[in-house]
Amino acid sequence: MKRNNALLIVDVQNDFCPDGKLAVPEGDTIVPVLNKYISIFARNKWPIFASRDWHPKQTAHFKQFGGQWPEHCIEDTPGAKFHPILRLPEDAIILSKGMHPDKDSYSAFQAVDSRGNEFPHLLNTFSIKELFVGGLATDYCVRWSVVDALKFGYKVALLVDAIKGVDLKPRDSEAAIEEMVKLGVKKMTFEKLSRILAEERK
Ligand code: VGL
Ligand code: ZN
Numbered sequence: 001m002k003r004n005n006a007l008l009i010v011d012v013q014n015d016f017c018p019d020g021k022l023a024v025p026e027g028d029t030i031v032p033v034l035n036k037y038i039s040i041f042a043r044n045k046w047p048i049f050a051s052r053d054w055h056p057k058q059t060a061h062f063k064q065f066g067g068q069w070p071e072h073c074i075e076d077t078p079g080a081k082f083h084p085i086l087r088l089p090e091d092a093i094i095l096s097k098g099m100h101p102d103k104d105s106y107s108a109f110q111a112v113d114s115r116g117n118e119f120p121h122l123l124n125t126f127s128i129k130e131l132f133v134g135g136l137a138t139d140y141c142v143r144w145s146v147v148d149a150l151k152f153g154y155k156v157a158l159l160v161d162a163i164k165g166v167d168l169k170p171r172d173s174e175a176a177i178e179e180m181v182k183l184g185v186k187k188m189t190f191e192k193l194s195r196i197l198a199e200e201r202k
Pocket of ligand 1: 139
């Protein structure tokens with residue numbers, strides 16, 4: 001694990017948590033787990049990325065403009081803020097996506113940092129080889145981000161104890177996880193990662 005790892009926390013925003021505009025059931029329950037992963041990555045000085053859905057008021061992503069979703073994560077609103085309990089370090093890199101008025105974009109690979117640098121470019125500059133991915137929602141933005149990560153040639157560890165899905169249909173999240181595993185993703189838990197790192201310190 002001395003390799004070049006990075007953590008990608010997908011869309012842990014108020015609107016995707018209970019009481020939010022597009023609440024993922026129990027979406028907030030993964031936040032304490034993500035905080036534990038954050039500690040590990042910070043301690044190892046591995047980069048931490050946090051993506052956010054960052055929509056304009058009018059976008060074809062929303063039902064009222066022909067899309068699939070109720071309004072959510074409108075830029076600079078409380079619903080678009082990261083969950084208040086999420087402990088992102090100062091040097092975490094914030095990635096924004098979904099700013100386009102007439103396109104959906106679910107994947108963090110379509111996101112940019114505050115200077116407009118694209119995520120794949122940032123990963124390159126850090127020489128990242130393996131991405132550890134958690135967040136919301138399993139069946140949308142996590143899934144699309146993971147599928148893209150594999151396309152770009154990254155190894156992917158899916159943080160199965162730190163994801164939750166929308167489940168528009170009951171088994172959507174399960175099916176998404178199965179699909180990701182078939183594509184080559186490795187399932188990871190906090191316990192397992194701690195064990196691997198402890199072994200390496202011996
Ligand atoms: C998402 C639905 C709509 C997500 C974003 O972050 O998974 N889902 N917009
Ligand atoms: Zn969205």
